[in-house]
Amino acid sequence: MYIGRFAPSPSGPLHFGSLIAALGSYFQARANQGKWLVRIEDIDPPREVAGAAELILKTLKVYHLHWDDEVLYQSQRLNHYQAQIDQWLEQGQAYLCQCTRKQIKEAGGYYLGTCRSKQLSGVTNCAVRLRMLHPVESFEDQKHGTMTIPTPLAQEDFIIKRRDGLFAYNLAVVLDDIYQGVTEVVRGADLIEPTGRQMSLYQTLGQTPVSYIHLPLAIDKNGNKLSKQNHATAIDLGNPKPTLLNAMAFLGFKIDNDVGALSIEKILAWGVKNWQINQLPDALNIIPRFSNAPL
Template sequence: MYIGRFAPSPSGPLHFGSLVAALGSYFQAKSHAGKWLVRIEDIDPPREVEGASSLILKALETYQLHWDDKVLYQSHRLDAYQDQIDQWLIDGHAYLCECTRKQIKADGGFYLGTCRQKQLKDASQCAVRLTMQHPIESFTDQRYGTLTIPEALAKEDFIIKRRDGLFAYNLAVVLDDIYQGVTEVVRGADLIEPTGRQISLYKTLGHKPLRYLHLPLAIDDSGNKLSKQNHATAIDLSNPRPTLLNAMRFLGFTIDDSILNADIESIVQWGVENWHLLQLPDELKIKPPFSNDAL
């Protein structure tokens, strides 16, 4: 059975770019008669905004994107992340690292394995790195074919727990996708580079890697991605139709005149029935189309 997911971080309300990711993952899952899960990735408290999780879920409901099963909060999975790290430390597959960002930048910007043989013991002063056993320099995207990852990045022993004690995104997302039985990840093109590390984690864990589909990234007039960090405007919850239609146009839909004034639920269902990957734009970074419907 197909199982997809949408996994936002609660660092602010949904904006246009995150709506595109939600729609793409929803359409892909439902067009395969599959399940669509929602996971709140709340393991980075310094970046989180109070009340954002509730705002995100409210926005999804307003846009008639209804999830299957209970919402999973990563903050409830911390013991699972730590148990896996402890096992790798015992097995010698992970190690403590005291290198700072400044030191790594001085070495050329990539970590060179400096602490791999040091056998450091004071975890309170260190990050935890996983020894790279399965470097991934390219992978197949379901729409865009072979996507490459810089060799130095692919071979790097990467952090699975930060010096500040917070768990790393790559570790948590892979363990959670396995836990939830996800079969394909549909997300924005800004997450192409971490994909290699995540595939290598699947191999390290003895699991078959997932399929991946990266959606075009919505950018502003300056070429920056629409994101909460760049103060992207929250999507309109009082009049969702124009924003929904524009997000669907961004995903390559040619909207039928007959659906323009339909209710939100009918528009979303039309999207499920008419979704196909070849409609996605050729470029992985594009500026959103804002038609008169958004005025």
């Protein structure tokens, strides 16, 4: 069975770019008669906004994006992440690293394995890195074809637990996708580079990687992606239809007046019926040019 997911972080309300990711994953799952899951990626408390998780779920309901099964919160899975790290540390697959970002930047911007053979133990203020035994320098995107990862990045021993004790996104997302049985990930093009590391994690865990589709990013006139960090405007909860239609047009749907006049529920049903991956724009960064709804 096809299983897809939408996995927002609770660092603010959903914005237009978030809606694009939600819709892309929703349409792909429903068009494949599969499940669509929602996961709240709340493993970075300093970036979280109080009440954001509840607001995200409310927003999805307002837009009639109804998920299957219970919502999974990453904060409930911390013991699982730590157990995997402990196993890798015991096996020598992972190791402690005390290098700072400044040191890595001064060395050329890529981590060169400085602490790999130091066998640090009992040292505080260290990150945990995974030995890169399965570097992924390219992968096949279901829309865009072969995507290339820079060799130095692909070969890095990357962080799976940060110096501040928080678990790294790449580790958590892969363990959770495996746990939830996710078969394909549909998400924004800003996550193309982490895809290589995530695929290497699947191989390290002896699992078959999922397939990937990366959606174009909505950017502003200055070339910055619409994001919570860039203070993108929250999408409208009072009159959602114009924003929904704009987001669907961004994803390549050709919507006539008859479809636009339907209820949100029927518009989504029409979208599921007419969804095709090849309708997505080829560009990975796009300035939205649709009227009415605030972006």
